[in-house]
Amino acid sequence: MGACVTFDNLSKVFPDGPQALSSISLRVEAGTFCVLLGPSGSGKSTLLRCINGLETPSGGRIHINDVEVRPHTLKDLRRRIGTIHQHFGLVSRDTVANNVLAGALPEVSTWRALVGWFPAKFQDRVASLLQSAGLEPSQLNRRASDLSGGQQQRVGIARAFMLSPPLILADEPIASLDPKLSHEILSLIAQQAGRVGATVLCSLHQIDLAKAFADRIVALNEGRVVFDGAPKDLTEAKVTQIYGATLLESERALAS
Amino acid sequence: MTQSDPAIASPWVFRPLVTWKLFIWLFLGILVLTWSGKATQMDRALALTGQALIVSVTGKGDSQVAKGFSQMGRSLWPLQLETRTPITQIEHFQADRLPPFSRIEQRTGTTQSLDPSTGAYVKTTQKVSELVVPYGYGVTVFGKLIETLQIALWGTILSLLVSIPLGFFGARNLMGDGLVVAAARALVSFLRVVPELVSALFLVVAYGFGPIAGIIALGLHGAGFLGKFFADDSENADPKPQEALRALGANRLKLARFAVLPQVMPQFTAYTLYVLDRNIRMATVIGLVGAGGIGQELKGRFDLYAYGHVATILIAIFLMVLLIDQVSAKLRRKLL
Numbered sequence: 001m002g003a004c005v006t007f008d009n010l011s012k013v014f015p016d017g018p019q020a021l022s023s024i025s026l027r028v029e030a031g032t033f034c035v036l037l038g039p040s041g042s043g044k045s046t047l048l049r050c051i052n053g054l055e056t057p058s059g060g061r062i063h064i065n066d067v068e069v070r071p072h073t074l075k076d077l078r079r080r081i082g083t084i085h086q087h088f089g090l091v092s093r094d095t096v097a098n099n100v101l102a103g104a105l106p107e108v109s110t111w112r113a114l115v116g117w118f119p120a121k122f123q124d125r126v127a128s129l130l131q132s133a134g135l136e137p138s139q140l141n142r143r144a145s146d147l148s149g150g151q152q153q154r155v156g157i158a159r160a161f162m163l164s165p166p167l168i169l170a171d172e173p174i175a176s177l178d179p180k181l182s183h184e185i186l187s188l189i190a191q192q193a194g195r196v197g198a199t200v201l202c203s204l205h206q207i208d209l210a211k212a213f214a215d216r217i218v219a220l221n222e223g224r225v226v227f228d229g230a231p232k233d234l235t236e237a238k239v240t241q242i243y244g245a246t247l248l249e250s251e252r253a254l255a256s
Numbered sequence: 257m258t259q260s261d262p263a264i265a266s267p268w269v270f271r272p273l274v275t276w277k278l279f280i281w282l283f284l285g286i287l288v289l290t291w292s293g294k295a296t297q298m299d300r301a302l303a304l305t306g307q308a309l310i311v312s313v314t315g316k317g318d319s320q321v322a323k324g325f326s327q328m329g330r331s332l333w334p335l336q337l338e339t340r341t342p343i344t345q346i347e348h349f350q351a352d353r354l355p356p357f358s359r360i361e362q363r364t365g366t367t368q369s370l371d372p373s374t375g376a377y378v379k380t381t382q383k384v385s386e387l388v389v390p391y392g393y394g395v396t397v398f399g400k401l402i403e404t405l406q407i408a409l410w411g412t413i414l415s416l417l418v419s420i421p422l423g424f425f426g427a428r429n430l431m432g433d434g435l436v437v438a439a440a441r442a443l444v445s446f447l448r449v450v451p452e453l454v455s456a457l458f459l460v461v462a463y464g465f466g467p468i469a470g471i472i473a474l475g476l477h478g479a480g481f482l483g484k485f486f487a488d489d490s491e492n493a494d495p496k497p498q499e500a501l502r503a504l505g506a507n508r509l510k511l512a513r514f515a516v517l518p519q520v521m522p523q524f525t526a527y528t529l530y531v532l533d534r535n536i537r538m539a540t541v542i543g544l545v546g547a548g549g550i551g552q553e554l555k556g557r558f559d560l561y562a563y564g565h566v567a568t569i570l571i572a573i574f575l576m577v578l579l580i581d582q583v584s585a586k587l588r589r590k591l592l
Contacts, residue, residue, distance in 0.1 A: 052503045078505030089500030094518035102514045106505040113510045159500075 002030035002199035003064050003080065003166040005051065010060035012046050012223075020046040021223045023060070028199060028216070030166075033190060035214035036203040039243055043223040044203035048169045051201070052081045064167060079106035082160030082198075084170040084189065088152045092145035096135070096155050099144050100126045103162025122162070129158040133188060150181040154188065161192050168193055170202040174209075182206065186213050207239060328563075335571070336564030339392030343385045358389045393565060397550065397572045404549035404576075407470045408535035414475025415482055415531060419444075422479065423486025429498060430490060430508050430516070441487065448480030456542040470547030474538060478531045485527045489520040525591050533584050540573050 005028040012021040021043045028034050036044040049055040051062055053074040062069040064077055082103075083089075090099045104122040105113055112118065130140065133154040144152060153173060160168060170189060174182035186202075190213055193200045204210050210217055211231040219227035219234075219242040227238050293299060308321035343349050343360070351360070365384040368377050389395075425431055426440035452473045459469035490512070498515040506514065517524075543551015550573060557565040 054499065054503055075505060078503060081503070083500065083503040085496065085500055087496050089496045091497040091515055091518045092494070093521070094514070098514065098518070102501055102506070103504060105501065105510045105514065108510075110507065110509050114513050116513075156500075159504075 001166060002032075002193075002197045004028065004030045005167065005199065005201065006061075006063040007047075008061040008063070010047070010050065010062060011058050012043075012050060012055060013058045019223050021050070021057075024220075024223075024225060025060075026218065026225065026228070028201065030199055031197045033193065033200045033202070033213055033215045035210040035217050036201065036220060037205075037207065037210055037217060037227070037242060038203075038220035042220040044220055045171050046223075047220070048171050048201060048203060051167075051169055052078055052083055079163060080165050080167060082163070082165040082168045084153075084156055084160045084168065084173045086172040086175045088144075088149075088156040090144040090152055090155060090159075093143060095141050096130070096144055096147070097123075097126060097140045099155055100130065100158045100162060103159035107163060125162060126158070129161055129192075130155070132192070133158050150177055150185065153177065153185050157185070157188055157192065164196050164198075166196070166198050168198050168200045168202075170200065172203050172205065175205070179206075182209060183212075207234070210234075331561075331563040332567035332570075334564060335568050336562065337392075337394050337568060338388055338390045339396070340386045340388050343387055346387060349387075354387065355389055355392075357391070358387060361386050361388050393568060397553070397569055400550040400553045400569075401572055401576050403467060404539045404543070404551070405536060407467045407547075407549050408474065408532060408539040410467075410471045411474025411478060411535045411539065412528065412532045414471060415478030415535075416528060418447075418475065418479035419482035419486055422483035423490065424512055426483060426487035427490035427512075427516075429493070429495065430512055440483070444480055444483035444487070446480070447476050448484065450477065450480075452477045452538050452542050453545060456547040457545050460546045465546040465548070465552065467548035470539060470542050470549060473542055473547060474535045477538075478535060481531055482527055486520075486524065489523045490516050493519040526588070529584060529588055529591070533580065536580050537577065 005026075007024050007026040010021055010024040011019065013019050024043075024047065036047065038044050046055055050057050051064070051069065053069060053071070064080075067073050067077060069077060091102075098116075101118050101122060104118065104125070108118060108122070127137075127140075131137075135151060135154060135158075139147065139151070144155060147155065157173075160170075168189065173189065174185050177185060186209060189200060189202065192198075202213075211234060214231050217227065217229065217231055217234055218225060219238075221242055221244075226242055227234065304319075304321045307317075308319040308325070311317045311319040311322045340361075354360070363384050363386055364381060366379055366381050368379055370376075371378045422440050422444050425436050426444055428437050431437050431440075455476060456469055456473035459472050463469045463472070493516050497519070498511060501511050501515045539549050540551045540554075543549040543553070544555045546552055546555075550569060554566060554569045554573075557563075557569065
């Protein structure tokens, strides 16, 4: 079953920057594929990073199911959150196998991890995840850096799903991929999450893809929620409101 | 408006390559070097060397330096390779089972002893049979070289054992910015600033003559180097995989093993090979203060004015370093 995420009056101010998030209150129901839209710097990444404790909020609370995100609950929460990163976050010099196995590290004792001796069930899990991600068995022991960008993100997704987490955070998972690959990668995330009914919070820049995959779209601008609703309610006018006039102007300039 | 209109200053301002500042610094530099050259007798070194060169080329005149060099050269030659041992000093000597290519020579030896009844020195002449092994000293030197290599090897192993935890605790990306990092970094700096030769002097007092002092001295100094390199490399490693694993809930040790180590392994290997290389060279030097190996043999022979033996040792060290250079270059190419 998926996890339900509740933001309660969440805000974040960086010491040297503007207010990244101001009073965000949201409730993302279990099993939802929720897409975060918004221009660069609107606070999407910060919102996601507050959930798994990579950033500490300046105010407000986040609950995952009934557990509040606090320093002392993080250790337990993190193993139930899978994170997919914009730049994949793979160790480029290490093998594909080790990169995915790393996803099981919280469940492996430190001594076993240090000598690299993972229980067989995790190896089976890696094989089945990589297979459903569309990788070849011959790529298992290749270096991660030898793979193409799309394949590296598949490895990153396999790692995130290693422990079948009820919550998946994806921070612009397709930022560096072409449109066809982008569609494939989002399908993979949706399909893997669907198997266990995991909740997905995914930040994107492509409005068409957001509409295609999301159950719910939340748009941010300058750290505030400016749209929250079903994909069909995201009209042209709303998009203009989210991104400001600049987007449409530049699109028109491109068209003419 | 013309290009040369002086009223409009061009925004493209080039910085001059040579300024008065440069000349002032050059002048100050020359001043300091002149003073320092006087203090370290560089002028005298130049004069003496020039004189020696002139004397050795023309064959006329007199040079203190040339004389010194030729005297040294004469005393180093011939190389001493053989050993002579009085048969009486060899336990279980068997005349029919000599080492290969060895012979027994008779020598009239004079021994001086104190006569206890008269209190005067008495010279007694007697025939001494000696076992002469023509390559015996070569074998001794070879054994000492092997001991030197082993001191270097164990020194490197010790420095790895010490520096891996120190590198871990000294890496800010793994330990945060706190007291632990400061303490580890301070310890590493301390280990690095104490020269091997100095710590070996003290360690010889504590552990006695022999390889133990040498190994510990090399190991601690090497740990000072490796600990710093390991910590710095870890901090410079790509932070993205580290963040990814932190978000997964991996602890520090797992992070170090799976997000940092695979990235920095090539540098780690290169530094460790460098330290091994350096330890082999230094292991010959620290023997001079009694910390085992070929250096100890060299010092002993030097103090006995046995320059023939010294020459053998110097050539052996030279050959070993040459060989090690070749081997380590091959190893480096293979591992990196």
